[in-house]
Amino acid sequence: MKKTLSAFVALSALLAVSTSFAASGPDGATLLKERCGSCHAVSRTTGAKKSKTDWDKTVVRMMGKGAKLSLEERRTLVTYLANTYK
Numbered sequence: 598m599k600k601t602l603s604a605f606v607a608l609s610a611l612l613a614v615s616t617s618f619a620a621s622g623p624d625g626a627t628l629l630k631e632r633c634g635s636c637h638a639v640s641r642t643t644g645a646k647k648s649k650t651d652w653d654k655t656v657v658r659m660m661g662k663g664a665k666l667s668l669e670e671r672r673t674l675v676t677y678l679a680n681t682y683k
């Protein structure tokens with residue numbers, strides 16, 4: 598558990614650093630459609646309401662299950678989810 602938490606903290610730190618090197622990739626809506634709809638309906642996501650922290654946790658959890666997202670894409674998607682499904 599402690600190990601998981603520090604991995605999470607390290608990832609979050611990396612994420613903060615990568616913010617200043619924002620590259621233009623797919624937008625949040627596209628990522629959601631393409632990366633989050635393969636195991637369950639996208640409505641599983643669009644029916645949820647979460648804070649940004651909780652969305653980040655959910656997305657990291659889904660990455661653990663096999664969702665494919667780079668750090669940059671994770672940031673874009675979490676921002677999109679937090680602004681849209683709150």
Ligand code: HEC
Pocket residue numbers: 629632633634635636637641642645655656659660662663664665
């Ligand atoms: C590899 C398969 C897989 C992918 C890809 C996937 N999910 Fe999931 N997701 C699951 C499974 C299995 C569950 C139900 C079990 C659970 O909640 O752990 C679930 C449950 C959920 C839930 C409901 C539970 C909660 O924590 O609120 C949400 C919301 C969710 N997924 C969002 C997403 C998002 C956003 C993405 C894209 C980043 C995504 N999922 C991609 C497998 C996947």
